[in-house]
Amino acid sequence: MVDDILDTGDLDDLLSEEAINSPFTFYRRLRERNPVYWNKRWNGWIVTGYDEVTAGYRDAQRLSSDRFSGPFGAEVREAGENTRLLDFLSKLFVWKDPPYHTRMRSLVFKAFTPRSVEILRERARELVRDLAEPLRGKERVNFLTDFAFHLPVIVIAEYLGVPSDQRYEVRDWSDDLAAVIFVRGDDKQRMQRAEASLARAREFLTPVLADRRQNPRQDLISALLFAEEDGRRLTEEEVIANVILMVFAGHETTMNLMSNGIAAFDKFPDQWQLLRQDHSLLRSATEECLRFDGPIRGLGRWAKEDFELGGQQIKRMDRVFLIQHAANRDPAAFENPDALDITRWPNKHAAFGQGIHTCLGAPLARLEMQEALAYLTTQFERIEVVQDKLEYGPTMVSRSLKGLDVKFHEA
Numbered sequence: 017m018v019d020d021i022l023d024t025g026d027l028d029d030l031l032s033e034e035a036i037n038s039p040f041t042f043y044r045r046l047r048e049r050n051p052v053y054w055n056k057r058w059n060g061w062i063v064t065g066y067d068e069v070t071a072g073y074r075d076a077q078r079l080s081s082d083r084f085s086g087p088f089g090a091e092v093r094e095a096g097e098n099t100r101l102l103d104f105l106s107k108l109f110v111w112k113d114p115p116y117h118t119r120m121r122s123l124v125f126k127a128f129t130p131r132s133v134e135i136l137r138e139r140a141r142e143l144v145r146d147l148a149e150p151l152r153g154k155e156r157v158n159f160l161t162d163f164a165f166h167l168p169v170i171v172i173a174e175y176l177g178v179p180s181d182q183r184y185e186v187r188d189w190s191d192d193l194a195a196v197i198f199v200r201g202d203d204k205q206r207m208q209r210a211e212a213s214l215a216r217a218r219e220f221l222t223p224v225l226a227d228r229r230q231n232p233r234q235d236l237i238s239a240l241l242f243a244e245e246d247g248r249r250l251t252e253e254e255v256i257a258n259v260i261l262m263v264f265a266g267h268e269t270t271m272n273l274m275s276n277g278i279a280a281f282d283k284f285p286d287q288w289q290l291l292r293q294d295h296s297l298l299r300s301a302t303e304e305c306l307r308f309d310g311p312i313r314g315l316g317r318w319a320k321e322d323f324e325l326g327g328q329q330i331k332r333m334d335r336v337f338l339i340q341h342a343a344n345r346d347p348a349a350f351e352n353p354d355a356l357d358i359t360r361w362p363n364k365h366a367a368f369g370q371g372i373h374t375c376l377g378a379p380l381a382r383l384e385m386q387e388a389l390a391y392l393t394t395q396f397e398r399i400e401v402v403q404d405k406l407e408y409g410p411t412m413v414s415r416s417l418k419g420l421d422v423k424f425h426e427a
């Protein structure tokens with residue numbers, strides 16, 4: 017099944033109605049034109065072939081993630097003169113290269129291991145039930161705002177050790193700080209909001225950190241404080257940066273995985289029925305939702321040297337946009353790519369990226385999605401999308417529904 021848009025749109029407009037709301041036809045046309053395509057308007061390469069996208073993610077040697085130098089650096093600096101804020105943002109290791117990235121990632125990984133995440137499963141199961149139950153029997157609920165928005169905030173806030181009355185505040189700081197880096201331009205208010213959020217984050221987290229240093233608990237803030245490698249620990253500023261990174265990287269993405277997944281099942285109701293009958297498919301169903309309509313459209317890099325990708329000559333300082341959504345629907349990598357097939361296995365999708373920056377939170381996102389699907393398929397015969405048209409936020413990075421009105425049909 018493919019989106020039914022005519023082949024007339026502008027291939028250079030990555031924010032066109034087609035690119036935003038029917039990306040899979042748009043990317044297919046791009047891939048068929050050239051899997052590594054020079055986009056004049058964006059002034060960079062758009063990569064849509066599976067092999068080329070995954071090669072790009074794996075090539076941290078030649079493709080930089082550093083948002084604070086190269087062609088993106090100039091944009092970030094243009095966006096604001098506040099060096100303190102930029103200095104803080106530059107501690108978010110997702111936007112850095114080795115060696116800073118390597119050191120920071122390995123310290124954070126010591127705190128945020130797949131095993132420590134698995135302990136959260138029971139709690140996630142309870143939360144799914146508590147969030148879904150009040151929605152039962154209603155004619156129309158917004159799945160995104162009433163369910164999917166809450167689960168990841170509560171899970172990560174509890175895991176971090178943030179008190180329940182402050183969990184949404186933490187999410188607001190991370191949102192304000194992320195907005196600075198994602199949108200170019202001179203929105204002074206955005207910079208002011210980010211500065212204010214950073215000040216509030218520091219004000220709130222400083223005493224929490226002091227307390228955990230004295231009385232460590234079984235939470236992620238304590239684990240981040242005490243993670244140690246070669247006698248080195250994270251500084252207080254680095255712990256604060258990583259707390260914000262976890263919320264920022266994990267909230268909207270997990271929310272969108274669940275909402276996009278429910279929208280996908282609505283188009284393929286036989287797959288919902290199949291999952292209802294066989295919960296041994298929860299793992300493969302989660303991977304298929306990540307592949308079919310994952311939360312991230314694509315991510316940017318820039319070339320540190322000249323090299324060849326997919327037969328094209330990439331020049332030093334060129335921007336390169338690696339589109340996971342396109343890779344995940346490439347027929348050269350996936351049979352019948354436009355069908356949701358929850359039995360698909362193995363499923364080598366690129367939704368979590370690949371290489372040295374591969375998502376650290378993947379086990380947590382998977383766990384939440386598996387628990388949500390387990391409960392919802394047990395309780396509901398169908399979750400019907402009752403909205404005429406699905407609309408997505410106009411960003412190049414995030415595949416984010418503006419809302420998802422559904423009706424829960426009792427089993």
Ligand code: HEM
Nearest residue numbers: 110262265266269270273367368369373375376377380381
């Ligand atoms: C379905 C949900 C999620 C998706 C699709 C997703 C996707 C990604 C992707 C594509 C990257 C690679 C970034 C790059 O290569 O530049 C990444 C990195 C990262 N993600 Fe996730 N993510 C999700 C959930 C989470 C969660 C729940 C957390 C934590 C609570 C998290 C934390 C991180 C961190 C810390 C990184 C940086 C890793 C690094 O740079 O080494 N993510 N994620």
